[in-house]
Amino acid sequence: LPAGLSQWFPSLEVLDVSGTGLAELGAELLALPCLHTLLAKNNRLGGPGSLPKGLGQAALGRSLRVLNLSGNRFLEVPPALFGLRGLRSLSLGGNRLHSIPPDIQELRSLEFLYLGGNFITSIPPELANLPSLSYLVLCDNKIQSIPPQLAQLHSLRSLSLHNNLLTYLPREILNLVHLEELSLRGNPLVVRFVRDLTYNPPSLLELAGRTIKTRNVAYAPSDLPENLVRYLSLASNCPNPKCGGVYFDSCVRQIKFVDFCGKYRLPLMHYLCSPECSSPCSSASQSSTSQSESDSEDEASVAARRMQKVLLG
């Protein structure tokens, strides 16, 4: 881009340099105080120095709202981006990303994040720290699981997960009360009831910890070595509402099927404190899905009323 850009067009608000073969966006952009939309898709950006240094401190860092870098060659989310505190919309679709950096949480104003068509294998829980995120696209990647923290994205209205490698979803997904669109097709979602048969029995340490917690055995920090005090503070409550148990490391993963909108069955992952911890009317039938549905029905019908539209399969 010409070096005199900010002198010739000081009031520039929208700049579209898509499909021009650019390999870098240089410092000539930094002094454009009115630029709110920068479209640079289908170029050759992606190497070091693709974005100018000092983006966070420049006028552009404050003004930019929309940035489209789709169809380029980025192997990682360029760290220079994280200075764009006012950024509302970011697209890195169709690049070569293998991961999402935890620093993504720096983009505090982000509402729209498009990361479809990359090689992403996992989602960092820090993504959930974006308070205004309403549209999240992760389709056409290699994602194997969704961190339960994603349910903290209270503003999320649309979540695109189609064509990934998901076999189940975390049960916390039911907490996304404003979600109107959810695409899950093209994932190897478990259809039949699967019980994790390789339950590793808890260690003596864990059994002792569970007893202390469930029986409310009193102790003061001075009574125990520091590492045990820390260990006891890590107890997790069994998510089964009918069970008052706790677990530390040892738990059974059970896939429950929840009927959404009366038609679609989503496999949701539950962590339970032991194989015995499940609905009272259960018996471990491997092919029947009915027992797994019955105790999820209450929470499912509540969630189904909330979740307005599920695009599945």
Add this chain to the structure above:
Amino acid sequence: QSLEELIRILHQIFAEDKVSVEEVQALMESYESNPEEWLQYAKFDQYRYTRNLVDSGNGKFNLMILCWGEGHGSSIHDHTDSHCFMKILQGNLKETLFEWPEKKGNGEMIKKSERVVRENQCAYINDSIGLHRVENISHTETAVSLHLYSPPFDSCNTFDQRTGHKHKVKMTFYSEFGERTHC
């Protein structure tokens, strides 16, 4: 030939008792997409594709423009015994054809074929041909398509690919004749 002219000729064709599918498909394909003529109807939504009514064909057909953002796609759906023509005005759309599921469908739906429908091409489907899913698989380009449905319909069934279960849904317009509807 312009969009206005296309609509005029469609009205003429559909005023008759008998309409030829091949004639309509050829006619729609012959219109060379000119964004200036349809930009007023092309209203995008960031969350999902939109349906924008262009002409209500004297009750014989509905002509509408669909706007697809990057990655936007439809569910698998039928066409309520109507004829459906889909012409691409901008970008590309992937169409995946599916067999109707068995009555007691409880298995993965069977894919018949898939293809990419390109700019200015016109695809045709009706319930006897099968079901389809339409999606914009591009992560960088939006797509715009022109659809003609005859007779008009406002509800259809969507299908779960994994089980074949169907679910009736009502279809609404994001805008009508260039004006945003609020409902």
